[in-house]
Amino acid sequence: MSCKHIITVGRQFGSGGRELGKAVADALGIKYYDKELISLAAKESGYNPEIFENVDERATNSLLYSLSMGIYNIGNGYAPMSDMPVNDQLYLLQHKIIRELAASPCVIVGRCADYILRDNKNLLRLFIYANMEDRIKNAVKIHNVPENKAESVIKKTDKTRANYYSFYSNRKWGSIDNYDLCINTSTIPREAAIKMICSIVE
């Protein structure tokens, strides 16, 4: 395995980036982390994972909004950073966990991992995207989004991800400068993409 054995995956909603990341991890026989990071973070914090799931990959809400939504200081038991909104607590815990995980070869999807690991010399930073037509199809098929709402859900989800990324990294989500390789899954066949990524890592 080459030095580039920590693979981060930024992805547009419905682009199949998560599935591609999983397939690459399987092909290389390395670990894959996505929502599992939330469970790990929740476990460390003593929080109920469901509370974290609601704020995952969302930038901090205003204090007022956080209070009104009841997502401020609602931890039961041990809450190590309890003066902070849950979003920021989750970010900091994920930050810590991502750095720990990056000690071994792995694929990490989303969660600003490319930014958090920016000083890691072993990084391969991917961004996965597709055209709207295909993303709508995937949103319906993979994420069970109703077809008439798919485009709106896609745009809202991407906006939330972009805000999260730029809030914590001060960089622009989906802008080529932040990545080593950007792959359009509408035009690059899935198997070719897996092969390409593996060829860099192996």
Next chain:
Amino acid sequence: MSCKHIITVGRQFGSGGRELGKAVADALGIKYYDKELISLAAKESGYNPEIFENVDERATNSLLYSLSMGIYNIGNGYAPMSDMPVNDQLYLLQHKIIRELAASPCVIVGRCADYILRDNKNLLRLFIYANMEDRIKNAVKIHNVPENKAESVIKKTDKTRANYYSFYSNRKWGSIDNYDLCINTSTIPREAAIKMICSIVE
């Protein structure tokens, strides 16, 4: 060879995109077109190639500027579209030639080829980029730009290319949506990039 045998290369100045395009063409044993397109266009038009070189990949200047620069209607001999600024004449001729060339497998660097061939089903649209530090090194080494002027030359050249691209295509140069694969040559080794591209085409 797969269906994707027409390869277009958009590239930041100093990213090594042209050299990568040439290496891919050599590896695949297919034709490579870059500035040669100018010679072909000039040949068709009856113009001196040098006149075209000055306006290559530059968007149309205003009429006044064109007149003041002496780049308006200065063709000798046959000038088929002589009411147009030379920039537009060159674009139209390159447009025609690019469509003709795309009948056979080839690599075409710059000149809005990805946009001109947008309806071609055999297209692989690449965008090649790199960080500023490496681009400065390449500008000095490959393009003989003085080191103290390199960053300014890079920024100006990219601005000119971006304007040209957006003027004729109404799209944003360097934005992922317009490409199938975007490769950062600062972090993806050259040989790995060539191998990746060939793996899609072969």
